[in-house]
Amino acid sequence: MGGCVSISSQSNCSSRSNGEKISPSCLWVDMFQRKRSRRTFSDHATTLQHLSSVPNRIFTNGRSTSSCIFTQQGRKGINQDAMIVWEDFMTDDVTFCGIFDGHGPHGHLVARKVRDTLPLKLSSFMNSAESKKNRSNANCCNGDMKSDVVDPVVKDTSVDSLWREAFLKSYKSMDKELRSHPNLDCFCSGSTAVTLVKQGSNLFMGYIGDSRAILGSKDSNDSMVAIQLTVDLKPDLPREAERIKRCKGRVFALQDEPEVQRVWLPFDDAPGLAMARAFGDFCLKEYGVISIPEFSHRILTDRDKFVVLASDGVWDVLSNEEVVEIVSSVATRASAARTVVESAAREWKSKYPTSKMDDCAVVCLFLDGKMDSESDYEEQGFSSATIQSNHSGNIAVEESDDGQNSEPCLQRNYTVRSSDQENDHYNRVGVDVEDCGISEDQNWSGLEGVTRVNSLVQLPRFSSSEERPRP
Template identity: 45%
Template structure:
């Protein structure tokens, strides 16, 4: 299902796996999550097989009260589901470990007030004097690179042609730090000068045909082109093989392409929040492929029960898929809605005040383990499919295409291993 919620950035062992987790059917779960964090989240399996999207929300992140981490991850390839879940479980704890020694300085520094931007600003565009925000960028980049290196060495997950995107955010008071890898997206809903709701896209969809991305790929002898039956979907290909056809320029995993332009370095952005900023939406491309930024904020802002905002958003996206692409398989969808100026005393759900505090202060997944056994069989029947099935269907809705022809890539892998062995022998 791809959801993992914890009170803090716990270690990988505490971020429980959630096969068959029935959270989406449990109103109490959503009430508690809404009451404690002002967060709504939901995911829905598409028509391609097992749901390869994953999500996480960590409250009191890095042991700082009120600090929150959110992330959505969109897996692709034969083992994309496993890659997305592994990154979901390891990235928050690793970032937290880097952040904890610096948190006191980050929290107490008044320099943050000097970075009041009307729009999101890339760290890479800031001057050297903005050392504090550069530190955030360094932590994100280091974390992403370390997680990617762990994936390369992971004996249980073959990531040669599997990977995941990631869009993550850390909210620290009025400061929003966003790290994006791939083509998921973060969109902020704010109010303009006339008090009208307006979307602000905080991240860039890192597609292979972006000029800067394409230049890097081509310099590494990778190729970028779209297939004839989907001319609007540029893909990344190996130098001499029409594979794997990756629909993004940055990702975790996909090591067959890491020497040909694919990188795991996130783009990092900063936003100084104001009272005009209403909520933030993090979502995988299953949402953005069929709904505009304006449509998304209109849907979320119009829901009567904010704790179910993400579910209604995904339901609307699924209907849009069926209408706009009737011959395509609906993609997996995952969304997190983080409400920024919520007054918990006025907006908490009816009955939420009666929720037991202990249920919120620990991992949400633990309180539902009793029902897993009852639903595990039906869940496995719904999602029980080979990883290859997730790559079948109309190419537009696949992050990777033509993988059944990946024999050449596997041959490349054997050649690469052989070359490594030859180099070791020479040494």
């Protein structure tokens, strides 16, 4: 889960039927007009209160029509990982997947809040873009390509740009909502996010933090290979470190874990965040930690078989290739996510016997849309009631957000360093980001307690009445 540490005790279109060419934006509007005749997301729910009754939305251990998900609590306290698969998201052929890894005292609450709210924001922004396209391209789609009526707000009409804008806006809105949430202290708590939308043969991805998505695909020799779809956004990436340092944040590793670069306040050795982007963590938003996602778009082929999303508890001990091998060799698809988590648990015991296992969460999305029969599913240890519950969206298992029975503990975090290849890939792919994160006034509040994991016992305390020390 990549948490924080504090050592402050030491330092204070194709074409029409008649052959006429039409623009990609016309195809986009036409797609939504066709889908209107079918069930859409807005027919099910528009608020968080309705989510429990939304069909084809799963967030607990189980399976859906084309996916399986599984999470297991580590040995560091309450499980701070959250996950979701939402089939028929917005329209019948769209699937939303996400993994959210919380950190800090309230990280589990942040992760679940993002899990529930971010998909709604993404849908809302896409529906808004759709409405604009309907207005600005009505004449275009009726065959009038010379119309002078253009919505000045809509500058780029490609589907890729629409999804990019929707991801950027929804992530920004999500972080803003966390900042103003009256009952959720995100000052030194936050969450990663790796989110994916599959629409036909298109994968649209937005992500922050060090959770990861990979693709299992067949090469020219018909052998399964692993393709990394996202980049672990950690402080050891040159561009991330440069931005943080420009904003007066500090980046360095502790002596007992030199492989883990962390982000620190300019005037105190806290909180030691092991990622460069995250939701929440507002104590660092003035110092280079941002919530602006990386965005990428991939067109799938017949060789692409499945996508795996997982929190860093999995990637800390299993390689991309190992995960692809596990998923491609399971007896039944419904057991794939659980098998990956169980394999990660064994590796934690083997590789780090003196360290407490991190929380693990896995989503396996099979791109051909097929799963096992119910009889095969039951053979893997899941009841028919679980199948019915998850498939209908009526989840029988409720999560506890009170954080009781959770005790902070001290231990080392093992975070896999990014390879040179990943760094090179990161330097080639990316979006422009704001230099120093937030621009709103920051209200500093007192802190008590300890961060989630990888923590020492004390965090810095600030008061709105006290003058903040200079860097």
